Amino acid sequence: MPVYDAGDMIDARNRKKRRQKLIRFFLILLLASVCIGLYKTKDMWLAKIRGIGKQYSTIVNPGTLAEGNFPILISSEENFQIDHTDDCLVVLTDVQLFFYTSDGSLLKKRQHGFNNPVIRTSSGKVLLYENGGKNFCVENDEKTIYSKSFENNILFARMSSEGYVAVVTTSPDYECEMYVYDKKGTLVYERKCVERICDVSFTNESSQCVISCIDAEKGSIVTFVQCFDLKGSDSLWKSPSINTLGLDIYGFSDGAFILGINACSYVSSDGQISSYYKYDGELAGGSSENGKSAVAVNNDDRRKYSLTLFDGGGTEPVVINMETPVSDVIVFDGLAYVMCQEEILAYEFNGTLRSTAVISDSYTGFARSSKYIFLRGHSQIDRIDYES
Numbered sequence: 001m002p003v004y005d006a007g008d009m010i011d012a013r014n015r016k017k018r019r020q021k022l023i024r025f026f027l028i029l030l031l032a033s034v035c036i037g038l039y040k041t042k043d044m045w046l047a048k049i050r051g052i053g054k055q056y057s058t059i060v061n062p063g064t065l066a067e068g069n070f071p072i073l074i075s076s077e078e079n080f081q082i083d084h085t086d087d088c089l090v091v092l093t094d095v096q097l098f099f100y101t102s103d104g105s106l107l108k109k110r111q112h113g114f115n116n117p118v119i120r121t122s123s124g125k126v127l128l129y130e131n132g133g134k135n136f137c138v139e140n141d142e143k144t145i146y147s148k149s150f151e152n153n154i155l156f157a158r159m160s161s162e163g164y165v166a167v168v169t170t171s172p173d174y175e176c177e178m179y180v181y182d183k184k185g186t187l188v189y190e191r192k193c194v195e196r197i198c199d200v201s202f203t204n205e206s207s208q209c210v211i212s213c214i215d216a217e218k219g220s221i222v223t224f225v226q227c228f229d230l231k232g233s234d235s236l237w238k239s240p241s242i243n244t245l246g247l248d249i250y251g252f253s254d255g256a257f258i259l260g261i262n263a264c265s266y267v268s269s270d271g272q273i274s275s276y277y278k279y280d281g282e283l284a285g286g287s288s289e290n291g292k293s294a295v296a297v298n299n300d301d302r303r304k305y306s307l308t309l310f311d312g313g314g315t316e317p318v319v320i321n322m323e324t325p326v327s328d329v330i331v332f333d334g335l336a337y338v339m340c341q342e343e344i345l346a347y348e349f350n351g352t353l354r355s356t357a358v359i360s361d362s363y364t365g366f367a368r369s370s371k372y373i374f375l376r377g378h379s380q381i382d383r384i385d386y387e388s
Helices: 006-040 042-051
Strands: 059-061 081-085 088-092 096-101 106-111 117-122 125-130 135-139 144-149 154-159 165-169 176-181 187-193 196-203 208-217 220-229 235-238 246-252 255-260 263-268 273-278 282-289 292-299 304-310 318-322 326-332 335-340 343-347 353-358 365-368 372-376 380-385
Touching: 081 117, 081 125, 081 365, 081 372, 088 117, 117 154, 125 154, 135 154, 135 165, 154 196, 165 196, 176 196, 208 246, 208 255, 220 246, 220 255, 246 282, 255 282, 255 292, 273 304, 292 326, 292 335, 304 326, 304 335, 326 365, 335 365
Parallel strands: 059 353, 196 246, 282 326
Antiparallel strands: 081 088, 088 096, 096 106, 117 125, 125 135, 135 144, 154 165, 165 176, 176 187, 196 208, 208 220, 220 235, 246 255, 255 263, 263 273, 282 292, 292 304, 304 318, 326 335, 335 343, 343 353, 365 372, 372 380
8 A cells, every 4th residue: 555745745735736826827818818809809890799680680661651740841932941859840941930740740930031041950949040141049949049140240050969059250350250159148158260160069068169160271271170168268279281171070079070072080189180081972961970970972973872981080981882872861879871862771880781761762851850750852841750
């Protein structure tokens, strides 16, 4: 019978424990390496995992036109605009402002008396201003909340989700002037501008503004972006020049998205250009919400039509080729809705087709609500149910 030394037994147990600890250490190290690798490459595989099970479950909406109060008929002699806010469909004609329920029932109508009227809506309110005129007002379906008049002509006006309004006017002594009002109509900021402002967007719960301005460099039109606090006078940051004529700017927590006439760009929250994308064709429409952006481009000469999706600054764009020309595009509640000649398609920003609806080719634009899509025709407004 073999005889074991107590010291040898203790050494053997210690070696076994050390071996187990070493194996455990290497397993933990391997697991940590795998986790780090997965995190660093998440942009490559996360979108694919999210798309699993969705590609075969695209929602097909019937596109059946609503009856009852629809269609809403508009006089063929009038140009009109539509928008939707807080379960209220807003329609602006040359002479009147209409408020309808989502079911098409007329809530209120008012004559406005503005030449070249324009509407912007947000959080149940309507900003109505006179492009090239001197007046603007803020309304809801019950009353006129407040109105203002200027000595100089209004170039454009914008409204934030908190009800703040920025108005940019001409100026006899400067390139333009900007006035900002709070939700009660009290003037909280004014700016005499040596640069020509082409758009304004509110950020940080309307405590800050980003503005896009146009300039000329080496014979070309460029755009730059400035951010400033409404309680101060100095710019918080200013971006380098962007090689495009800026049309719209959309501010968000990490910077701003600039939609230009031949290119678009993201600017980060420290004023640096984080991405730049030049169009291969003519801009048909663009939209952005909370940093997610969509741009539609038509190239009729090459019969190439596309929707380009951006999930934020610095990300690779997703380009989706369309079968027919694009009429309109809206980013709403995290999805990109695009209107083509005979259908409306909704995409996730990884390029997954979320839902579809067949429509006629007589519509030129649309407005999206949480349940419906309102279709703008030449002389009428229709509604379809749209699940996405």
